[in-house]
Amino acid sequence: MNSSLQQCLQIKNSFNVKAFSEKILKPNSIEALQEIADMTEVIEQHFYILGDGSNTLFVDEQAPTIIQPKFSGIEITEHNDHYSVQVGASENWHDLVSLCIEQGINGLENLALIPGSVGAAPVQNIGAYGVEFANFCREVNFFEFASKKLITLSNHDCQFAYRDSIFKGRLYNKGIITQVTLDLPKGWQGKTSYHGLNTLPDTASAKTIMNAVISLRQSKLPEPKKLPNAGSFFKNPVVSKEMFEQLQSKYPSIPSYPQPNGEIKLAAGWLIEQAGLKGAIYKEVGVHKKQALVLVNYGQGTGKDVLSLAKYIQQHIKAVFNIEITPEVRMISAQGEQPFASFTHFTPISELTYD
Ligand code: EPU
Numbered sequence: 001m002n003s004s005l006q007q008c009l010q011i012k013n014s015f016n017v018k019a020f021s022e023k024i025l026k027p028n029s030i031e032a033l034q035e036i037a038d039m040t041e042v043i044e045q046h047f048y049i050l051g052d053g054s055n056t057l058f059v060d061e062q063a064p065t066i067i068q069p070k071f072s073g074i075e076i077t078e079h080n081d082h083y084s085v086q087v088g089a090s091e092n093w094h095d096l097v098s099l100c101i102e103q104g105i106n107g108l109e110n111l112a113l114i115p116g117s118v119g120a121a122p123v124q125n126i127g128a129y130g131v132e133f134a135n136f137c138r139e140v141n142f143f144e145f146a147s148k149k150l151i152t153l154s155n156h157d158c159q160f161a162y163r164d165s166i167f168k169g170r171l172y173n174k175g176i177i178t179q180v181t182l183d184l185p186k187g188w189q190g191k192t193s194y195h196g197l198n199t200l201p202d203t204a205s206a207k208t209i210m211n212a213v214i215s216l217r218q219s220k221l222p223e224p225k226k227l228p229n230a231g232s233f234f235k236n237p238v239v240s241k242e243m244f245e246q247l248q249s250k251y252p253s254i255p256s257y258p259q260p261n262g263e264i265k266l267a268a269g270w271l272i273e274q275a276g277l278k279g280a281i282y283k284e285v286g287v288h289k290k291q292a293l294v295l296v297n298y299g300q301g302t303g304k305d306v307l308s309l310a311k312y313i314q315q316h317i318k319a320v321f322n323i324e325i326t327p328e329v330r331m332i333s334a335q336g337e338q339p340f341a342s343f344t345h346f347t348p349i350s351e352l353t354y355d
Helices: 030-037 093-102 206-220 241-250 268-274 303-321
Strands: 047-049 056-058 065-067 074-078 082-088 137-144 149-154 175-185 229-232 256-258 264-266 280-282 285-287 294-297 330-333
Touching (some): 082 093, 264 268, 294 303
Antiparallel strands (some): 082 175, 256 264
């Protein structure tokens, strides 16, 4: 190991793969962000913005410069018909959900137990059990590297879509989210239509719904501290109505979610299970036994092992269903974030094992 590598800092990530960076910056003020804006790696775009590392796969052990914002604080303001909650980007998402519910501020209960930081929530517009971040986001404060100023984006400006936003598009790597403001209406109505919550009575309180969501997640999704993972690994694919009808004639029980534009969203977890890959193991990584959309690290698996498994799954699903599934998890190489398709050097898997 050379001297510069010895100075490298290990980066925490929920997949628990080894990853090091020579520079991990933790800005907690606008002045600190202004300094970062002048750094060569920021100008040349060789950096990665990390929240809590719960939706990130470090494919290489060497990672680029990491910027991990440290803006904390939660401020709640009561208005006539709603509560306004201003939250620093580095606060923990689930802690925020619990705090709101405890204080009688309802709305976020379906989003309980989603791992990660508040600042990461708008980037991929986190969602679960029929609710998404965009439903409550009033605005996002964003430090722009080019102008070295804070700008405020309205909900509309954020261009929220399924696991997507402007922060993955036009504003990608153009700055840092420092704070979000949520509007939580007092006229609350619980959302219990999602399978698994639909047995709750109409009168269920937000706390009851939150506890049901917690139980549901705990029954299917492994706790990253016990079995390292990054939640759903792939996004649910959206296909045309024609494609869906062909699939449905072959697989009558295929789960489907019609979209407003007439297309149909499918369940990637179902496709992976149907293709026989649920519970499959490659080296020390695998497809979770209870939720096929989640890839897990049973021990000393590396980023490359997870990549090889993910490539195998993608190719297999393409071969069986002629559908391309793509990761939700962000892929980081030594050079910075890279599209999944650009990783062409991986070990082809010839055989998987099962317990
Ligand atoms: N399914 C299977 N086999 C599996 C997994 C799922 O057949 O191994 C079927 C289920 O039976 C169900 C359908 O697929 O009919 C959908 O499954 P589920 O309700 O578990 O949700 P999901 O589509 O797999 C999405 C989100 C999750 C979120 C849940 C609940 C994505 C990529 N994932 O998963 O988000 O918690 O809905 O709303 O949209 C995350 O992003 O990390 C995440 C966990």
